[in-house]
Amino acid sequence: MSESEPKLRNRVVDSISRRAEHVLTDDYGKARAMATDAVQSRAYLYPIKGIFYFIAHRSLWKPLLDRIVPYGALTASVIGAMFVITYLPQLAVMALFNGPLAVYTTVLLTLNESSIIIHMISRTWLLQESLMDTFDGTMVARNATAVVQQGREVHAGSDPMKKLGKVFKKRFEKLSLTEMIRYVMYLPLNFIPLVGTAAFIFLHGKHRGNIVHSRYFQLKNWSDLQRKQWIDTHSGAYASFGVVATLLEMIPVVSVFFSYTNTVGAALWAADIESQNNPMVKETAPKLRQAAAESLE
Template structure:
């Protein structure tokens, strides 16, 4: 019996060490890549390039109305029931963790509805327009016609789509969201893990358009994402946190798209330079 217990302890220790080393590797990889900075770069790039505002402005009223309606509904009808449950496990922190949970739920609902019905084409235009502004027209020409004109108006240079745009909100992403929702019942640590899990899912989708333009197969995409798990998780985590901000989640959806396009443009530049 004691030997079984010792074996179990040793096995648990091995698993803990393996998980720690894996987490350390991912953190180091993410830090070296600087991918976590691209959502922030996207904000400043978006602010300083007014021509990229056009897709957002065209959808601003309906998306803000949607965000306001969803957030108000969620706080009125779900905040207090969830608080009543979380207060038993989180104690005084329940008010804070319930707000995060409700915002996360609201953000997910808003993303599903807006990306499916409102802003899908606008996000594609924003991503493609950012590539144009960074002079990455060669890769973009694989999926879009480009008009003649000044690079000072990248959105104005966008022509007809030759390939279908981003994938709509993935059902598997929603399933994963619901699966990991109970993590929020673990005080503080559970909420952090939940955000990281959502960040990994979010990160895996930020370059869907880029992979499409590169004509990568499913296996090529999976291999690339596996090799760069740390960078994409770090990008997705920062992007997720930004999109949790009340009433500004749609704005950050656009700036995160700009950040993803800037990252793609840098990857293209680095690949060209190394050829």
């Protein structure tokens, strides 16, 4: 072996070590920034606020009550079919990875799969208009009527839901094929005990957070560039909201209730942003104006 070979090997090892250190430092910095953003924005509290606000305002119950029977039938049918068809085959596979814990992890996996199927069907066909009305009604109740009027008629009156009129701006975005594929791709993470399930919830929640204000952005008529800039700047806040919302909607039977309370929570958050009662607003407003100017060039 020549003398140059050990030196070359050492240089390669040093180079890889430096790059690994740079990657770890960069990832740590991003994770720290996301955590700081989540804590400062308090976005993770809005799904909880949505529960209490929804319970305290009976006028917001109507969209849920109108859909409770068909949603209940859908939920019972999907969960029943999934346990009959997929539980035992999946238990056999999970037993290879999780041992005695497979009985419990398979139940969680089957519930996750059922939740995704129910979510895809209900959000695309059953609950789309209903959730949009809940979001708009909450915004009106929180004195953000001017924003809602950018996308629909708002009549006079005291009941925020009865004030909602004809919609003339794009509805809630339907679940795309890309999102469906993403859900399916994340599912194998559940084969990894505990850590895999936590990763599944985080990834699913992080994506969920990115779409919770789709209706708000539509009403504000923000461009794709403005939306991306806002969400990228506040990725920690939206991820924390999405994780909490996902955990709530994973609870069987009552998941539909949390679909509505999470929508209320998202609207409360949007109303606070609109009234500048949130620390996210002041720091990002100049960047949004710049992004808007760039989109017009």
